[in-house]
Amino acid sequence: MYTIKLDRIRHKNASQIAVHFDYDVSVKEHVKAFKDTHWSQTHRCFYFEDSSSKLRQFFKHIQQKSWYLDYEALRKAPKQPQVVQTSTERLLRNTTDLKQQYQQLPQSHKALLKRYVHYLKGQRLSEQTLKVYGNFTVQFLNHYKNKPIENLNVRAFRAFIEEVIAFRRYSISSHRQCISALKHLSILLEFPKAHFDGLQRPKKDKKLPVVLSRKEVIDLLRATPNLKHRTILALLYSAGLRIGELLALRCDAIDLDRMQVHIKKGKGRKDRTVKLAQAVVPLLLNYMESYAPTHYLIPGRDGQGYSAGAIRTFLKKSCTRAGIKKAVTPHTLRHSYATHMMDHGVALRHIQELLGHAKPETTMIYTHVSQQDLFEVANPLDVTISQITKNAKEQQKVLISRQGL
Numbered sequence: 001m002y003t004i005k006l007d008r009i010r011h012k013n014a015s016q017i018a019v020h021f022d023y024d025v026s027v028k029e030h031v032k033a034f035k036d037t038h039w040s041q042t043h044r045c046f047y048f049e050d051s052s053s054k055l056r057q058f059f060k061h062i063q064q065k066s067w068y069l070d071y072e073a074l075r076k077a078p079k080q081p082q083v084v085q086t087s088t089e090r091l092l093r094n095t096t097d098l099k100q101q102y103q104q105l106p107q108s109h110k111a112l113l114k115r116y117v118h119y120l121k122g123q124r125l126s127e128q129t130l131k132v133y134g135n136f137t138v139q140f141l142n143h144y145k146n147k148p149i150e151n152l153n154v155r156a157f158r159a160f161i162e163e164v165i166a167f168r169r170y171s172i173s174s175h176r177q178c179i180s181a182l183k184h185l186s187i188l189l190e191f192p193k194a195h196f197d198g199l200q201r202p203k204k205d206k207k208l209p210v211v212l213s214r215k216e217v218i219d220l221l222r223a224t225p226n227l228k229h230r231t232i233l234a235l236l237y238s239a240g241l242r243i244g245e246l247l248a249l250r251c252d253a254i255d256l257d258r259m260q261v262h263i264k265k266g267k268g269r270k271d272r273t274v275k276l277a278q279a280v281v282p283l284l285l286n287y288m289e290s291y292a293p294t295h296y297l298i299p300g301r302d303g304q305g306y307s308a309g310a311i312r313t314f315l316k317k318s319c320t321r322a323g324i325k326k327a328v329t330p331h332t333l334r335h336s337y338a339t340h341m342m343d344h345g346v347a348l349r350h351i352q353e354l355l356g357h358a359k360p361e362t363t364m365i366y367t368h369v370s371q372q373d374l375f376e377v378a379n380p381l382d383v384t385i386s387q388i389t390k391n392a393k394e395q396q397k398v399l400i401s402r403q404g405l
Contacts, residue, residue, distance in 0.1 A: 002027060004062060007073040008050060009043055015050040017058075017074070018043060027067070034061045035294055041301050098135060101142040108149055109141045112188075119188050126269065128244070133181035139164060140182065152189065154196055157182045161199075176201045209335035209365060210326050217336060223322035229314045231280075231287040232298060232306075235261075236330055238277035240337035240355055242267060243330040247305050249297040251288075256281065263356070272356045338366045 004027070005020040019037070021027050031037055036048045036057070048054050055074075062069050102110070116137055120130050140160050144152060165178050179201045186196045212220065217237055224230040236246055239261045253262045259276045266272060276284075293299050298306045311330055319328050326332070334355070341351050352363040 002065075002067040004031075004067055004069050005073065006069065006071040009040075009045075009047060011040055011043060011047060016040075016047040017050050017055065019046040019048070019058075030061075030065060034058055035292070038299075039301050098138055101138050105138075105141055105145055109145060112149055113137060113141060116185060116188055120184060123184070132177050133184060136178045136181040137185055140185070149189075154186070154191060154199060157186070157196075157199060172202050172205050176204070209339075210328065210332050211339045212324070212326065212328065212332060212336045214340060216322070216324055216326075217333070219322040220318055220324060220328075224314070224318040226314070227283075227287055227290055228298070229318070231283055232311060233315065233318070233333065234277075234280050234283055237333040237337050238280050239263075239274045240334050240341075241274075242334060243308050243311060246330075247296075247298060247308060250295065251293055251297050253297060254284065266356045270356055270358075272353065274354050335366070338363070342366050 002024070003021070007018045007020065009016050009018045018040075019031055021031070031046050034048065034057075036054055037046045038048070039045075040047050048058060059069065102113070105113070113134075117130065117134060120133060125133070140157075143160050143164060144156060147156070160182075161175070161178065165175055170178070179199060182199070183196060221230055221233060224233055232246065235241060235249075236243070241249075241261075241263070245263050245266050248265070249261075249263070253264070254276065255262065256276070259278070259281075261274050261276050262271070263274065264271050291299075296305055300306045308330070315328060315330060319326075338351055338355055341354070342348070348360060348363055351366070352360050355363060357363045
């Protein structure tokens with residue numbers, strides 16, 4: 001008789017029930033068929049939530065087969081209480097270098113960082129903003145770990161920016177974020193506002209976004225053989241999603257009856273609704289039937305959110321297969337969505353709403369890359385050659401090659 005063993009593990013900051021068995025395809029498929037089962041790459045086993053109701057449901061699921069269920073280990077190992085991470089621990093999660101810098105801080109600096117994180121949470125800043133600001137603040141405190149907190153001043157802020165941010169050639173965007181992070185720290189330390197006003201943010205770069213042509217978008221999708229990957233790219237482009245918005249989508253965010261995608265708490269904590277493309281529906285239905293997501297629309301291997309880094313990795317490979325030489329990122333698909341909408345004559349105000357931009361000035365960047373009207377203007381060289389041809393009553397075109405002239 002085939003034996004399946006259950007045990008308790010600690011995973012995703014919670015007590016879980018692990019499912020162990022000797023590899024067999026039929027057993028694996030039956031365990032996967034239990035809707036609340038996830039795969040843990042860390043523990044190399046399937047698992048489900050440690051609760052009495054889930055355990056009863058799993059027992060009934062296994063009883064469908066003539067297999068022996070060994071749950072003796074559950075009696076020996078009591079359910080583990082949930083460990084609540086502090087705000088500082090969440091800030092340092094999955095950042096090895098930042099953890100090392102934090103460990104080097106004296107206790108006074110660690111206490112200040114804790115106060116700083118609580119202050120940011122009190123300002124109701126998003127988790128992502130808190131992470132970015134916290135990153136720069138840990139670097140700042142580490143840079144001055146040998147200096148008493150009471151001796152920190154605006155001159156120290158300026159020196160940190162010159163010696164670390166500028167020296168390491170951080171981007172203008174990161175430089176601006178660092179200034180914002182230090183500004184909040186100066187408020188917490190009660191520096192006079194006039195002192196900090198002299199520390200100016202550098203002006204934003206005015207680079208035009210990289211945009212794919214319509215043909216390149218189709219080529220990209222065709223060059224992505226994996227069903228899950230193709231669904232991700234199709235949603236990013238057809239709904240103009242930010243990568244964070246895509247990864248946060250729940251299964252109930254897709255409304256097939258109304259052909260809509262509901263985006264909750266996007267950038268700036270704003271909700272919005274965008275139209276679901278008709279062409280995406282068959283792909284999406286195929287994906288949902290094949291992967292059967294239960295919580296996140298695009299789950300990772302362990303049932304939690306998918307990795308943004310994984311998307312960037314397979315996107316790069318797809319671009320290579322499609323022969324696309326442009327520097328493409330997931331956000332490029334959002335830029336392409338907006339530009340193609342403008343090419344089709346959609347009003348700027350509507351595009352602003354669909355993208356979730358707070359200001360119309362942000363959306364106006366696409367007027368510089370849209371082909372509508374601008375590229376219909378005749379080039380003066382073409383006009384000149386056309387006029388020469390007309391005046392000379394020549395039948396053939398005038399060329400600007402050596403032979404033509």
